[in-house]
């Protein structure tokens with residue numbers, strides 16, 4: 605657990621586990637339909653895609669009321685980790701997405717993954733803008749989805765040495 609001063613006030617970053625299921629349900633209840641679709645490419649949320657162990661690993665930002673305001677999920681794809689994230693609809697555009705994606709990038713590098721990849725709906729301008737500012741680039745399309753990728757700091761360090 606790490607405390608972080610964000611534009612939105614003090615947040616605590618914590619790895620989620622099964623004990624957080626109820627907090628996740630409350631969080632889902634605060635997502636509007638558009639955000640659910642952007643995150644899950646579906647009209648429905650999925651606890652299985654959200655809460656470990658079925659989904660890999662998840663980090664959540666909790667506010668001072670101990671409510672989840674955003675979650676990033678990471679799944680092991682071998683050399684790369686797949687990242688996804690969502691911020692509570694009423695708490696967006698206050699730096700929480702950037703904070704969570706930064707945590708995902710750090711975690712993936714620390715764990716030895718060479719790259720992070722993500723799949724973003726083509727129409728999702730917010731996530732595409734956030735990803736671009738954090739060093740991701742589009743590397744392909746799969747139907748309605750764009751595949752985005754960036755090396756972790758581990759790759760960057762290694763490339764500098766060779």
Ligand SMILES: CC(C)(COP(=O)(O)OP(=O)(O)OC[C@H]1O[C@@H](n2cnc3c(N)ncnc32)[C@H](O)[C@@H]1OP(=O)(O)O)[C@@H](O)C(=O)NCCC(=O)NCCS
Nearest residue numbers: 642688689690691696697698699700701702730731733734
């Ligand atoms: C995409 C998402 C995670 C961004 O979270 P956020 O907390 O609002 O993002 P931040 O406040 O950290 O913004 C970071 C950057 O993202 C971009 N961005 C975020 N919202 C934006 C918007 N409405 N319009 C344009 N750019 C936007 C900007 O570059 C912004 O930087 P800036 O504020 O300095 O201009 C959030 O909109 C969300 O949860 N969307 C629904 C779920 C989703 O799309 N998930 C991605 C699927 S992998």
